[in-house]
Amino acid sequence: MATRTITYREAINEAIRLEMRRDPTVILMGEDVAGGASTHLEEKGEEAWGGDLGVTRGLVQEFGRSRVRDTPISESAFIGAAVGAASTGLRPIAELMFVDFFGVCMDQIFNQGGKMRYMFGGKAKVPVVIRTLYGAGFRAAAQHSAVLYSVFTHMPGLKVVTPSTPYNAKGLLTAAIRDDDPVIYFEHLVLLDTSGPVPEESYVVPLGKAEIARPGKDVTVVAIGRMRLFAMQAAEELAKEGIDVEVVDPQTLSPLDESTILESVKKTHRLVVVDEDNPRCSVANDIISLAAQQALAYLDAAPQAVTAPHTPVPFSPPLEDGYIPGPAKIATAVKAVVA
Amino acid sequence: MAEITKDKLLWIYERMRLIREFEDRAAELFAAGQIPGFVHLYAGEEAIAVGVCAWLTDRDFITSTHRGHGHCIAKGVDVKAMMAELYGKKTGACKGKGGSMHIADVDKGMLGANGIVGAGGPLACGAGLTAKIKGTDQVTACFFGDGAAEQGTMHESMNLASIWKLPVIFVCENNGYAQTTPSRYHCAAEDIADRATAYNMPGFSVDGTDVFAVYEAAGEAIARARRGEGPTLIECKAFRYYGHFQGDNLSYYTEEEKAEQKARDPINKFIQRVLDRNLLTKAELAEIDARAKKAIDEAVKFAEQSPYPVLDEILTDVYVSY
Numbered sequence: 001m002a003t004r005t006i007t008y009r010e011a012i013n014e015a016i017r018l019e020m021r022r023d024p025t026v027i028l029m030g031e032d033v034a035g036g037a038s039t040h041l042e043e044k045g046e047e048a049w050g051g052d053l054g055v056t057r058g059l060v061q062e063f064g065r066s067r068v069r070d071t072p073i074s075e076s077a078f079i080g081a082a083v084g085a086a087s088t089g090l091r092p093i094a095e096l097m098f099v100d101f102f103g104v105c106m107d108q109i110f111n112q113g114g115k116m117r118y119m120f121g122g123k124a125k126v127p128v129v130i131r132t133l134y135g136a137g138f139r140a141a142a143q144h145s146a147v148l149y150s151v152f153t154h155m156p157g158l159k160v161v162t163p164s165t166p167y168n169a170k171g172l173l174t175a176a177i178r179d180d181d182p183v184i185y186f187e188h189l190v191l192l193d194t195s196g197p198v199p200e201e202s203y204v205v206p207l208g209k210a211e212i213a214r215p216g217k218d219v220t221v222v223a224i225g226r227m228r229l230f231a232m233q234a235a236e237e238l239a240k241e242g243i244d245v246e247v248v249d250p251q252t253l254s255p256l257d258e259s260t261i262l263e264s265v266k267k268t269h270r271l272v273v274v275d276e277d278n279p280r281c282s283v284a285n286d287i288i289s290l291a292a293q294q295a296l297a298y299l300d301a302a303p304q305a306v307t308a309p310h311t312p313v314p315f316s317p318p319l320e321d322g323y324i325p326g327p328a329k330i331a332t333a334v335k336a337v338v339a
Numbered sequence: 340m341a342e343i344t345k346d347k348l349l350w351i352y353e354r355m356r357l358i359r360e361f362e363d364r365a366a367e368l369f370a371a372g373q374i375p376g377f378v379h380l381y382a383g384e385e386a387i388a389v390g391v392c393a394w395l396t397d398r399d400f401i402t403s404t405h406r407g408h409g410h411c412i413a414k415g416v417d418v419k420a421m422m423a424e425l426y427g428k429k430t431g432a433c434k435g436k437g438g439s440m441h442i443a444d445v446d447k448g449m450l451g452a453n454g455i456v457g458a459g460g461p462l463a464c465g466a467g468l469t470a471k472i473k474g475t476d477q478v479t480a481c482f483f484g485d486g487a488a489e490q491g492t493m494h495e496s497m498n499l500a501s502i503w504k505l506p507v508i509f510v511c512e513n514n515g516y517a518q519t520t521p522s523r524y525h526c527a528a529e530d531i532a533d534r535a536t537a538y539n540m541p542g543f544s545v546d547g548t549d550v551f552a553v554y555e556a557a558g559e560a561i562a563r564a565r566r567g568e569g570p571t572l573i574e575c576k577a578f579r580y581y582g583h584f585q586g587d588n589l590s591y592y593t594e595e596e597k598a599e600q601k602a603r604d605p606i607n608k609f610i611q612r613v614l615d616r617n618l619l620t621k622a623e624l625a626e627i628d629a630r631a632k633k634a635i636d637e638a639v640k641f642a643e644q645s646p647y648p649v650l651d652e653i654l655t656d657v658y659v660s661y
């Protein structure tokens with residue numbers, strides 16, 4: 001089958017569609033994942049929105065309202081129901097509209113979904129995927145823009161996936177749906193409209209494997225999610241100055257592909273980590289700690305973390321633009337470690 | 340009153356007696372320092388779990404609470420594995436990793452005791468959704484307390500179950516207290532069952548110390564759920580002999596209240612009824628008493644003699660693969 005250019009949004013949609021075709025136990029639920037339940041649209045087999053940002057558009061037409069379920073605005077109930085359904089034989093995909101909303105349903109994610117297998121001595125499995133939008137740059141202000149994947153990465157029992165391109169968005173989601181553990185799948189708001197080559201057929205990008213997005217010899221830049229795009233832009237600029245950057249995209253934060261990161265650091269002897277999350281207890285600082293504990297002797301300079309500041313996401317456009325770590329900040333950090 | 344077969348009566352008595360024996364023994368063992376952590380005991384509420392689970396098979400599901408031993412036993416979880424779990428032994432129902440508050444047996448449809456008050460509601464909706472989407476006739480019973488009735492999760496879950504017509508029955512075990520706080524203080528409603536109106540489902544308030552009343556209400560609700568007509572809320576008013584957990588000083592109970600509890604004992608009530616109506620004989624009851632005592636003796640012995648898990652077990656069972 002052919003490879004063509006589609007958006008990150010379409011890649012996610014396609015992964016869900018192909019997995020729902022392949023496995024009748026895969027269901028989708030969330031607020032307005034179709035939209036218009038019980039209205040004249042439902043009678044006509046149509047949808048209102050297909051997700052707040054259109055990610056799940058068209059799925060209800062193919063799979064019907066039993067498997068594509070609009071929910072009330074009751075995140076605890078429907079995220080918990082997804083966990084309960086996963087532990088009794090379905091493979092639910094639940095949509096938590098924005099990750100900022102985890103405050104209203106976290107118990108069901110980390111105390112129920114994340115601990116069930118362990119508490120029950122291995123006698124349960126919870127194959128649920130929780131898809132959630134995250135990230136700044138959408139002028140959505142403090143309660144619809146946070147990153148927060150570090151919170152989930154901290155918690156045993158959960159897996160955390162951060163796709164950065166249409167290609168890995170499709171392959172990682174396919175892997176997440178087929179995985180037997182709870183997976184939190186982070187969809188970056190600003191990446192939804194980005195495009196790239198994606199094969200038509202189904203394929204898996206394995207969880208727990210980093211990708212070397214750009215090989216280089218002078219410095220390792222680990223960049224998560226949207227930050228990969230900025231790191232690649234910075235790398236192109238720095239190449240003109242003779243600095244050869246290796247960009248590593250972890251793709252999955254839990255499990256984290258420690259060995260690919262450490263191998264890269266041992267090769268380049270320098271490390272910058274770019275993370276859109278807040279800095280305290282962040283994935284960025286966790287990766288720097290990993291390098292300090294396991295590759296200190298290889299490091300020729302103190303590693304640098306390029307992160308958002310320790311603040312909520314501001315609304316005002318110039319403030320928000322300044323909040324997001326961009327190519328210029330990455331370039332500055334790279335120059336500091338190669339100096 | 341629905342007809343109850345003699346076999347069912349014997350089963351009901353055996354399960355209630357087994358729960359009481361298990362809980363009285365767990366109380367002693369805890370007081371003696373044999374059981375680590377803490378235990379929330381079900382004595383006084385036996386009629387609820389047994390009256391409901393009398394209608395369920397291993398294929399049906401239940402969600403439970405921190406006070407979960409009675410639900411486990413009513414659903415058929417092995418008492419040896421349960422006692423070993425309370426001891427934290429390798430042979431426990433959860434390999435010693437869960438303890439009293441997380442006993443589960445998914446093969447028996449027991450989706451876990453739960454340390455979080457009100458957390459079972461959403462999980463029960465999920466189990467109900469599985470049955471609905473797979474087109475089976477499985478029913479899920481969601482046990483929750485009067486304390487949990489004030490959690491948002493329960494309100495959300497009852498609404499969700501109702502709009503989706505899920506095969507779930509919500510069984511509120513109103514033992515009168517959320518820890519030490521009486522329901523007359525924490526609950527704005529006179530009867531929690533009245534809230535069913537707001538979720539557009541049938542609601543009944545029954546005497547939770549009368550297993551026949553629970554059995555009858557649960558039978559109707561479960562039949563309705565199996566027919567695909569959606570959820571029901573049953574409030575069962577009962578009491579807890581041991582308070583919130585074993586070791587509770589019970590200072591908030593009055594002497595009159597304690598006397599009233601004894602007068603309402605669900606097991607004594609059952610005995611009186613079956614003897615008055617010549618449904619069972621004293622000899623039949625005595626035989627069950629002896630069997631229950633023996634089963635718990637054996638369970639304690641099994642737990643005491645079982646090994647603890649080896650230290651490597653810390654790392655297993657977090658994920659299916661990682």
